[in-house]
Amino acid sequence: MLSNILRPSKGLKAVLAASAAIFCTPAAALNIFVCQPEWQALISAHAPDANIFSATTARQDPHYVQARPSLIAKMRQADLAMCSGAELEIGWLPMLQSRSGNLSVQNDAETMIFASDHVAMLDTHQHVDRSMGDIHAHGNPHVQFAINDIPELSKVVTQRLQALDPGNAHQYQARGIRFRANWRQHVNEWRELSKPLKGKKVVGQHATYRYLFKWLDIEQVADLEPKPGLSPTTAHLQSLTRLDKASYDAIVFSSHQDHQPAEWLHRQTGKPVIKLPLTVSGNEQLTDLVDQTLAGLLEVLVVNSDQKSIEQ
Template identity: 50%
Template sequence: MRINSNYLKAGVAALALSFACGAQAKLNIFACEPEYAALAKELAPDAKIYAATTAMQDPHQVQARPSLIAKMRQADLAVCAGADLEVGWLPMLQMKSANAQVRSTDKGLFYAAEHTQTLDKLAQVDRSMGDVHAQGNPHLHFDPERLLEVAKALSAKMVSLDPDNRAAYESALADFSQRWQAAIAGWQSQAAPLKGKKVIAYHTSFRYLFNWLGMEQVGDLEPKPGLPPSTGHLASLQGRAGQGDVMAIIVASYQDERGANWLGERTGLPVVNLPMSVGGNDDAQNLFGLYDSVIHLLLGVNR
């Protein structure tokens, strides 16, 4: 039987075309934290995105569960904060998932902290300091300018992994950058009354937010990073609050409120629970909502 070779060529061409369009390479993205799942969604709306943690979980301490291992095994790209935030759990996931693609930043591993300057890098660290962040503070998603730098680098990483869809990634980045920059201007003017305000907070979770808005954290509910507030430490914070210049006590959505509530009751200061990430409250459904909500909640206790 003879097959008309022109038909065959046409058929092969049609198949190739349908493969290119229909089965468009969609990146499979594993995000260590919900803020990076949200950022990936802005930059690659069609990608398959999985967030390993929620805003109600402590991102420093995560169980390397079988479901996480299975998700990482399928990933083309893993997006994490870096600066050692995930040092206690990501290496285990990488080892157990045995997915070479997300083992190295030369390939599909992306650390946000490698694409911007972190605050509070330490020259040297010893154990007496507690569970400190020697590579600088990794909670950088609360600095909108830094997050934009990360977005640019992340978009470039997506292009390098999936060059056929370069145009789509570039247009998503341009769209996000434009909306984000407009939002930054709005947030800065809304948050102007917060400038110079002092707070007591839990851990250095909002270090970048306070830095950006010109606020100051004058006390930390943690006596040392990673340790819960002790009675003696809370008493010293009560003394600090007694100076009368503290606006509020801040906890993040995943943190234990008990120490903050104890201090709030004794000092009369409001306790504000801020979403640590997207999904941390009903208003924080994407990165824009997260910033809107955090600023709204802080303005609500401003006095």
């Protein structure tokens, strides 16, 4: 009698088999929500079969997103989510999280990854008030360019995927190792390639490239934004025309931003303009983002300026 009770019935066996199947489901079954395309690129390198949905595209400003019903629906389905954090998404993510009713994407869940929690943050502020503009109190959240911290992010993504989908743990492990080895190889190339950029100075638009510029030893001497997060004004742009032209080499803005302020300053000062990508597009990888950004900087700050000095 007792052994009869303990012996699994046919029905129970089927249930056990089905739940085993659930635990061993390939990564194809995972639904992943990311706030920006760079995290889609990072996660897809670790879980190529997952369904990854990005709330924003390369043409959008990730600070300002409408929390529309289709985003809430995607968030509701998510097994895991990844965003930049450090208040980059403060205007829209909390609403998506609460309206989704999904425990997996709440701030304290292991399956809610904030990149900024795993990066050596720059520009943290003890005290912030409104007079400072739309400043990021918890440090600069544009961490897709934190080159030295990407391997740590790869480790975090690997661990969280393994915990969520233990049946495929060794695959995540292998892909994570491959990703980090590839990243390290690129870092060596970038270091060599970018040597001539050291010490260059630019006028920027927002602190989007803060991590990259620090890594490259480029200084952003002024900002087209009068205060962080505020659109360039005529009065502020006028004041930038009075900057010593010898104090900077180029004007940098980001592909999702309005090109007119940078071009206006270019017409007034003759300083070259560089448009850089904010994030990956299409199926690009994270290494492509850095490749393109370095190429954009090198083309204007090194190749063109060398040609100019030959012509002179």
